[in-house]
Amino acid sequence: MKILFLCNKSPWPAREGGPIAMNSLIEGLIEAGHQVKVLAVNSDKYKVDAQDIPEDYRSKTAIELEYIDLNIKPFDAFINLFTRKSYHVKRFISPAFRTRLISILSEQHFDVVQLETVFMAPYVSDIRKYSKAVVVLRAHNVEHLIWKRLSVKTRNPLRRFYLRHLSRTLEQYEISVLDQFDGIAAITRKDASFFRGLCTTPVIDIPFGLKPAAFDSGKDQPDWPGLFHIGSMNWMPNEEGIRWFLEKVWPLVQQAHPGLGVHLAGRYMPSWLVSGYRPNVHVVGEVESARAFILSKSVAVVPLLSGSGIRIKIIEAMALGRTVITTSIGAEGINYTDGKNILIADSPGNFARAISKCVDNKAFSLSVGASARLLIEESYDIRKITGRLAAFYQAVVPGVTDEKPHKVSKDL
Numbered sequence: 001m002k003i004l005f006l007c008n009k010s011p012w013p014a015r016e017g018g019p020i021a022m023n024s025l026i027e028g029l030i031e032a033g034h035q036v037k038v039l040a041v042n043s044d045k046y047k048v049d050a051q052d053i054p055e056d057y058r059s060k061t062a063i064e065l066e067y068i069d070l071n072i073k074p075f076d077a078f079i080n081l082f083t084r085k086s087y088h089v090k091r092f093i094s095p096a097f098r099t100r101l102i103s104i105l106s107e108q109h110f111d112v113v114q115l116e117t118v119f120m121a122p123y124v125s126d127i128r129k130y131s132k133a134v135v136v137l138r139a140h141n142v143e144h145l146i147w148k149r150l151s152v153k154t155r156n157p158l159r160r161f162y163l164r165h166l167s168r169t170l171e172q173y174e175i176s177v178l179d180q181f182d183g184i185a186a187i188t189r190k191d192a193s194f195f196r197g198l199c200t201t202p203v204i205d206i207p208f209g210l211k212p213a214a215f216d217s218g219k220d221q222p223d224w225p226g227l228f229h230i231g232s233m234n235w236m237p238n239e240e241g242i243r244w245f246l247e248k249v250w251p252l253v254q255q256a257h258p259g260l261g262v263h264l265a266g267r268y269m270p271s272w273l274v275s276g277y278r279p280n281v282h283v284v285g286e287v288e289s290a291r292a293f294i295l296s297k298s299v300a301v302v303p304l305l306s307g308s309g310i311r312i313k314i315i316e317a318m319a320l321g322r323t324v325i326t327t328s329i330g331a332e333g334i335n336y337t338d339g340k341n342i343l344i345a346d347s348p349g350n351f352a353r354a355i356s357k358c359v360d361n362k363a364f365s366l367s368v369g370a371s372a373r374l375l376i377e378e379s380y381d382i383r384k385i386t387g388r389l390a391a392f393y394q395a396v397v398p399g400v401t402d403e404k405p406h407k408v409s410k411d412l
Helices: 017-031 055-061 074-080 095-107 118-130 143-153 157-180 189-196 236-256 290-295 312-319 348-360 362-379 382-396
Strands: 002-007 035-042 064-067 112-116 134-139 183-186 203-205 227-230 262-265 281-285 299-302 323-326
Touching (some): 002 017, 002 095, 002 118, 017 035, 017 055, 017 382, 035 055, 035 095, 064 095, 112 118, 118 134, 118 157, 134 382, 143 236, 183 382, 189 203, 203 382, 227 290, 290 312, 299 312, 312 323, 312 362, 323 348, 348 362
Parallel strands (some): 035 064, 112 134, 134 183, 183 203, 227 262, 227 299, 262 281, 299 323
């Protein structure tokens, strides 16, 4: 099949959750023998110089980048308060991007156009007009749920009011467009169930996948207990979670283990964190290789209180055999067994006790990490996942196989 990916940011370089998830699927489909072309948004938030993209990657993906100014404009954001339109979605509407998309669709035939996130949905009408391709939404999250959860946790009344407006308008938009697609590929079973309850469009759950062989921990000698967190801090749930961890959990950990340190890696570290006012908190910032950083440590802390979808860095840490301590929200979308292949803690006291359990019992922590690796091999191998997605495509794309087209159950 020939598949056009419309991406809300460039899948290369794959250095944060969204691009990692997109790139994994793109590479998996190419390896499975499908033709892929990528048209991606380029923005100041995730800016990529097209000349830096490796020739091999450009050749196999025919990637094109189109700049859209996604910067938040205070006046526009204020005026949006008096409308029912989603400010999140509005920012992605671009005449230049639309023109390039129409040109591509007019020049080339595609069996499938896959939209990466609902923010690409404004272009569905253009796809329908200029192509006969089946249109599939890859839902990385239930997007409005992220903002709804953030609004509940926010104490500032003005900020809470605005976040509620953002979540409400995004929810209305997100629900209104679901029936415009021919198929929806949700990243978790929970998200898939949510979408099935709101539309008649066929839905499948397609989790993030990776190549387990590429995540071999080898003979590494990590720091012990090597507590760490890695994640881009311009994603609000990450910053919110780390603030909660440092204010509520870390003092309890320091009481039990005064000399224990934690290393925080990731892009866009906020100024309040870089100042380093917490004892034994080491702010590493952006690292050249996330994998190398994870391999140098032993126990991952992922204190998420909001968000949706699946946490890419948790899957990667588990693939590398690391013990992961997270919340119920952090583990959403992962087919885990608490206490066996991951540790779940939703209160400051339980989170601190989970850390202590790992620090005091190295054998237990290592066994959790080993079980996590087995789970990834069984359920998150990209070859198995892309095979399921290709079968889904074939079910909703009439005529791409020799089989007679057949109706697809919404329960796929």
